[in-house]
């Protein structure tokens with residue numbers, strides 16, 4: 063256990079994906095002292111954060127924040143478990159390892175100086191150390207090779223090769239490395255992974271091999287940031303920390319405090335510190351130091367729908383390596399002793415982006431919706447995809463999917479993901495007690511366009527599998543086999559399925575968004591500085607004014623790299 067010193071130059075609150083990058087980059091200068099405070103364990107003692115296939119075994123344990131949403135009226139009032147990694151490396155240690163950066167236009171749309179698509183992509187490349195494989199036709203200039211994040215392509219299971227064939231056959235042409243280039247809104251391809259030599263790569267790897275100027279304090283919860291008044295301005299001066307045994311202490315920051323608790327916990331830390339909507343803070347007996355109504359607002363996420371199928375053909379999916387007989391034990395041995403096998407990778411296979419302009423043209427919800435010039439009703443330009451498809455190479459997903467194909471059966475899925483959701487939710491606090499989890503109200507599917515577009519995505523996805531030339535002859539029917547969704551052919555049939563089954567893609571963002579000073583709901587300026595406070599920034603996916611049309615770990619790494627540069631600029 064690291065003993066904290068009384069004072070550091072920089073204190074990072076949360077040692078997750080972005081926080082680890084910020085800390086590591088700052089600590090490269092041996093003259094600067096840095097403290098990382100992480101609520102969870104050190105990841106080196108947690109096998110399921112390193113064995114990629116062990117991802118979901120972290121859930122419902124102390125390694126998970128165990129947050130469940132408020133009831134979502136748009137999703138049949140279901141409460142959805144929205145897991146987050148609670149250990150060093152944060153959600154990078156339990157995520158799907160997919161590097162899907164989004165489209166450059168997504169970041170241009172943030173409209174914040176210094177955060178254009180070109181600039182954010184250059185920071186993703188800075189983080190990356192890409193290791194190619196002979197079969198993959200990568201776009202070399204899209205990849206970085208000097209960063210700390212080892213990334214490699216994923217070898218497909220046979221079912222994924224067939225799904226790629228079906229995607230191409232159904233009008234989504236192959237652009238092998240399109241998820242790294244950020245320029246193709248329609249097509250299919252391969253997705254590089256944060257996996258290397260059989261192990262998951264996490265943000266905690268950034269913290270390895272640094273000097274004694276970096277202290278990492280795990281099992282310690284950031285209660286709040288102390289703000290002191292000096293010459294009529296507020297400055298973030300110290301952090302109140304609660305250790306595992308319930309002892310509180312204060313640690314001072316000479317230069318800056320960076321809040322990196324993720325999209326659910328960062329707004330909660332700000333609120334406990336007296337930064338947020340005045341009425342809301344006062345309701346919890348917290349003195350409002352800075353009235354920033356945007357803290358905890360603008361909560362977004364990508365919703366996904368798993369559509370499972372059964373195939374009778376053995377050897378196409380990886381179920382036989384996991385669920386049949388004693389197979390799991392052998393796969394575990396292979397990973398443990400040889401760093402290979404089904405548990406050494408994440409079982410997602412083929413990927414595609416699509417636009418839905420033509421498919422939605424018959425829906426008045428789409429055609430009558432207001433939209434800006436050059437944008438569709440979801441706010442996207444023609445250069446951005448409306449949806450993503452990806453496939454699982456075996457049965458599996460979040461823990462609610464428990465119909466495992468034991469008994470020599472085989473299942474796979476196509477997953478449909480909604481981009482640019484219009485529904486917005488909130489993060490609030492239950493009390494000022496840091497032991498209380500934030501209250502997360504995603505308000506999923508509250509907008510009828512979100513439901514319609516996601517239902518159309520399912521219609522299209524099912525066509526890919528049922529009509530596409532690679533898969534049409536290998537599907538036995540829906541999985542579990544008493545279901546009939548493989549027969550659905552239109553949006554109206556899919557809508558009830560979406561309401562009942564849509565779930566999180568684990569991409570929350572936007573709850574401490576950057577924005578211009580004219581936007582009363584912006585929490586941060588473009589340098590990630592909290593409005594109205596000196597020496598305090600937020601750096602994680604909560605800063606995103608809009609989600610990307612992609613997955614959120616690569617922006618989280620980019621935000622870390624850029625935050626470190628911004629902080630260093632202030633001190634140089």
Ligand SMILES: Cc1cc2nc3c(=O)[nH]c(=O)nc-3n(C[C@H](O)[C@H](O)[C@H](O)COP(=O)(O)OP(=O)(O)OC[C@H]3O[C@@H](n4cnc5c(N)ncnc54)[C@H](O)[C@@H]3O)c2cc1C
Nearest residue numbers: 076078079080101152153157158160284324602603613615
């Ligand atoms: C199951 C799952 C699958 C995903 N799959 C993918 C994928 O395949 N590809 C992709 O691109 N993205 C994926 N994501 C999303 C991606 O991993 C996240 O967007 C990204 O890791 C978020 O980074 P962050 O720094 O914002 O937050 P986190 O990485 O969650 O870091 C926050 C850190 O702060 C700590 N913390 C919070 N509050 C406190 C406090 N009060 N005191 C001390 N510490 C605190 C937390 O314990 C955590 O370590 C997935 C996420 C999950 C959970």
